[in-house]
Amino acid sequence: MRGERSVSERTVRRLQWLWLVVAFGLIGGIITWIAHLIRTAWRLGDVPSASIGISIVSIPIFLTMLGVILYVFVGLRGDRGER
Amino acid sequence: MALWGMVIDLDRCTGCQACVMACKAENNVPPVGAKEAVRGRIISWMQVLTEEDEEHPGEVKRFVPRPCLQCDDPPCTKVCPVYATYRNPEGIVAQIYARCIGCRFCMAACPYNAKYFNWYRYQKEAPGQNPDVSVRPKGVVEKCTFCHHRLQKARERALAERREVAPGEYVPACAEACPARAIIFGDLSDPGSEVHRLARSPRAFRLLEALGTKPKVIYLSEGEGRG
Amino acid sequence: MADPADTRDAALLAPIERTGRGFYWTVGLLSLLILWGAIAYWTQFDEGLGVTGLHQPVSWGFYITNFVFFIGISHAGTLISAILRLSKAEWRRPITRMAEVITVMVLFIGAGQILVDLGRPDRMLNIIRYGRYQSPLLWDATSISAYLTASLTYLYIPMIPDIAILRDRVGKRKLFYSVLALGWTGTERQQRVLNRAIAILAVLVIPIAVSVHTVVSFVFSMTLQPMWHSTIFGPYFVVGAIFSGIAALIVAMIAFRKAYGLESYLKPIHFRYLGQLLLVMSLLWFYFTFAEYLTGYYGSEPEEMKVFWSKFTGPFWPFFWGMVLTNFFIPILCLMRLGRRTIGKVLIASLSVTVGMWLERFIIVVPTLSNPRLPFGEGLYFPTWVEWGELAGSFALFALFYVLFTKVFPVISIWEIREGREVGLKEVEERLLTYLPDAAEPDVVGKRTEVVK
Numbered sequence: 001m002r003g004e005r006s007v008s009e010r011t012v013r014r015l016q017w018l019w020l021v022v023a024f025g026l027i028g029g030i031i032t033w034i035a036h037l038i039r040t041a042w043r044l045g046d047v048p049s050a051s052i053g054i055s056i057v058s059i060p061i062f063l064t065m066l067g068v069i070l071y072v073f074v075g076l077r078g079d080r081g082e083r
Numbered sequence: 084m085a086l087w088g089m090v091i092d093l094d095r096c097t098g099c100q101a102c103v104m105a106c107k108a109e110n111n112v113p114p115v116g117a118k119e120a121v122r123g124r125i126i127s128w129m130q131v132l133t134e135e136d137e138e139h140p141g142e143v144k145r146f147v148p149r150p151c152l153q154c155d156d157p158p159c160t161k162v163c164p165v166y167a168t169y170r171n172p173e174g175i176v177a178q179i180y181a182r183c184i185g186c187r188f189c190m191a192a193c194p195y196n197a198k199y200f201n202w203y204r205y206q207k208e209a210p211g212q213n214p215d216v217s218v219r220p221k222g223v224v225e226k227c228t229f230c231h232h233r234l235q236k237a238r239e240r241a242l243a244e245r246r247e248v249a250p251g252e253y254v255p256a257c258a259e260a261c262p263a264r265a266i267i268f269g270d271l272s273d274p275g276s277e278v279h280r281l282a283r284s285p286r287a288f289r290l291l292e293a294l295g296t297k298p299k300v301i302y303l304s305e306g307e308g309r310g
Numbered sequence: 311m312a313d314p315a316d317t318r319d320a321a322l323l324a325p326i327e328r329t330g331r332g333f334y335w336t337v338g339l340l341s342l343l344i345l346w347g348a349i350a351y352w353t354q355f356d357e358g359l360g361v362t363g364l365h366q367p368v369s370w371g372f373y374i375t376n377f378v379f380f381i382g383i384s385h386a387g388t389l390i391s392a393i394l395r396l397s398k399a400e401w402r403r404p405i406t407r408m409a410e411v412i413t414v415m416v417l418f419i420g421a422g423q424i425l426v427d428l429g430r431p432d433r434m435l436n437i438i439r440y441g442r443y444q445s446p447l448l449w450d451a452t453s454i455s456a457y458l459t460a461s462l463t464y465l466y467i468p469m470i471p472d473i474a475i476l477r478d479r480v481g482k483r484k485l486f487y488s489v490l491a492l493g494w495t496g497t498e499r500q501q502r503v504l505n506r507a508i509a510i511l512a513v514l515v516i517p518i519a520v521s522v523h524t525v526v527s528f529v530f531s532m533t534l535q536p537m538w539h540s541t542i543f544g545p546y547f548v549v550g551a552i553f554s555g556i557a558a559l560i561v562a563m564i565a566f567r568k569a570y571g572l573e574s575y576l577k578p579i580h581f582r583y584l585g586q587l588l589l590v591m592s593l594l595w596f597y598f599t600f601a602e603y604l605t606g607y608y609g610s611e612p613e614e615m616k617v618f619w620s621k622f623t624g625p626f627w628p629f630f631w632g633m634v635l636t637n638f639f640i641p642i643l644c645l646m647r648l649g650r651r652t653i654g655k656v657l658i659a660s661l662s663v664t665v666g667m668w669l670e671r672f673i674i675v676v677p678t679l680s681n682p683r684l685p686f687g688e689g690l691y692f693p694t695w696v697e698w699g700e701l702a703g704s705f706a707l708f709a710l711f712y713v714l715f716t717k718v719f720p721v722i723s724i725w726e727i728r729e730g731r732e733v734g735l736k737e738v739e740e741r742l743l744t745y746l747p748d749a750a751e752p753d754v755v756g757k758r759t760e761v762v763k
Contacts (some may be wrong), residue, residue, distance in 0.1 A: 019490070065511075077492055
């Protein structure tokens with residue numbers, strides 16, 4: 001019985017990590033994309049101020065969301081051992 | 084660096100539309116067919132607008148040939164999301180068909196309605212077309228380019244013959260075709276050119292000048308209705 | 311807190327545990343509409359945008375109208391969920407989940423409208439590879455990405471305790487719920503983490519939501535076209551979005567209340583409060599509309615007046631006055647007195663506003679394009695079966711996403727209802743006491759009356 005429980009528990013934990021990686025990947029991807037657009041605008045000299053202005057606002061927002069997701073992930077799962 | 088511009092003398096224009104036909108032939112502009120024309124989808128890079136007389140409705144007061152005005156502060160390039168339209172260093176607003184995603188934002192932004200859209204695949208490559216101008220696929224925006232391919236050809240010829248491009252060697256199809264010589268083309272930044280002189284004529288005005296688009300097609304007209 | 315033995319809220323788990331015939335009928339009908347939309351879009355993808363009614367000068371029509379409309383509806387979630395949470399309004403408890411789901415689902419549909427509108431959808435990656443931040447469309451892309459991420463997070467995190475209940479109570483999908491529940495057991499520490507995360511997100515999501523519809527309005531107001539180039543557009547669109555969002559939320563609530571028998575959770579008082587909010591938004595919307603048109607009319611700029619009269623008495627008059635009727639007069643009449651037959655009145659008002667706000671988007675987009683500054687002929691716009699199919703398919707797809715969601719997750723937040731029962735009453739009482747003046751000590755009072763005597 002115990003062996004069965006730990007196997008499915010391990011699967012659950014692995015899938016939860018995968019879940020976190022996916023979330024980081026998506027949000028990290030968006031942040032990378034915004035940085036890519038800044039770089040392109042800079043190289044082409046095409047109103048780089050617009051890109052920089054927007055990224056100054058949007059990148060911290062995405063980072064905050066990433067932070068909240070990480071906080072919830074660690075905060076909830078970290079408590080399981082103390083049940 | 085040249086600054087290509089055009090002067091159109093409305094007191095000479097007879098509304099014959101030779102400029103329209105020459106432009107369509109030169110630039111492989113597709114005939115969209117009668118059904119599509121009724122639905123409002125004619126593509127006409129050079130279009131002759133008719134201004135009605137307010138006091139005598141139905142009577143045409145003036146013909147206004149309207150190519151792309153090649154603005155120096157183009158509202159269309161600002162809103163393009165993908166660099167498919169941009170103002171090149173010589174002042175021509177370029178249109179890159181291979182990049183265009185067909186969002187039609189530039190069409191919505193142009194106050195002169197100078198941009199046209201390929202609502203269907205209106206033509207394939209076929210013999211009889213001008214080989215210097217690419218045939219546009221479906222779903223992209225196109226517009227007058229001041230026959231930029233003619234500029235490229237003139238430059239290449241001059242390079243091959245180891246000389247400069249002579250003034251008057253590069254002329255768009257509409258200017259070349261006008262029987263009344265109402266369309267004059269040249270380098271606005273060259274103080275000796277005819278367009279430079281005519282742009283300062285007391286008859287000169289720009290369409291919708293108050294919007295601040297700084298168009299490089301300047302109109303000459305004796306009467307009222309300037310801008 | 312998530313006690314599996316508590317069976318009071320069995321009605322909320324019933325749709326997940328059992329599926330009735332009504333579900334299959336609904337899915338069948340929605341699938342037919344989606345099929346119509348799919349065929350319409352396939353025709354367009356194959357032949358080109360020529361199959362629509364668009365032309366020069368009206369090169370934007372239904373699809374852009376739908377885009378603005380659906381993104382507008384997404385503001386339902388933020389208002390109800392975030393603002394009511396932050397203002398500690400207890401009546402929000404059965405509503406928050408439904409509102410948050412609307413936001414997430416409708417954002418997909420709204421963003422999809424832009425992709426449908428592209429002449430070259432095969433090149434849509436160009437926006438990612440070669441995007442220009444000077445273009446309002448890129449502001450849209452960024453802002454909607456931010457909103458989608460934030461609202462997905464804001465839907466998921468408050469749902470974790472409910473997923474834990476599902477993990478423990480419901481037989482099927484155990485692995486799925488276990489993974490998503492992140493090991494929730496309802497300990498105090500976990501509760502604190504959750505509450506803090508929700509509070510941060512609630513504050514974060516409000517400015518993101520405001521920015522979304524503001525940048526959508528900038529697509530129009532950043533051009534130089536008559537009656538588009540207006541500074542009021544930002545706030546106007548946000549107000550309209552919240553307005554249409556509340557209406558859509560009410561319609562969804564009434565639909566699921568009937569379908570899943572949730573009468574004891576969604577009571578007339580909830581609809582009364584939402585109806586009052588809807589009334590306020592209707593007045594606010596009217597104020598903005600009035601200011602916008604009065605300014606145009608008073609200035610009498612000829613090119614603006616062409617568009618103005620085109621809406622007031624010209625070819626667009628049925629849509630314009632229909633909009634005023636459905637956005638202002640009908641809601642005011644229905645919502646003025648919400649004493650009796652609350653739910654019926656609120657339903658009529660909401661359906662009316664949903665139609666009216668779509669008309670409002672249409673009235674903004676098309677008449678301006680139809681009346682260019684230069685002397686072209688006036689361009690009339692007649693949408694084809696492709697555009698109607700796309701509209702029907704979009705609504706149906708949104709509804710289908712929503713219905714499928716309710717089969718997997720509870721449509722009312724179970725733990726928040728329980729929290730309301732167990733903790734809410736005490737919290738509210740304590741809070742109320744802090745608002746009232748502090749009770750004075752008895753002997754001080756005695757001394758004072760002695761002096762006065």
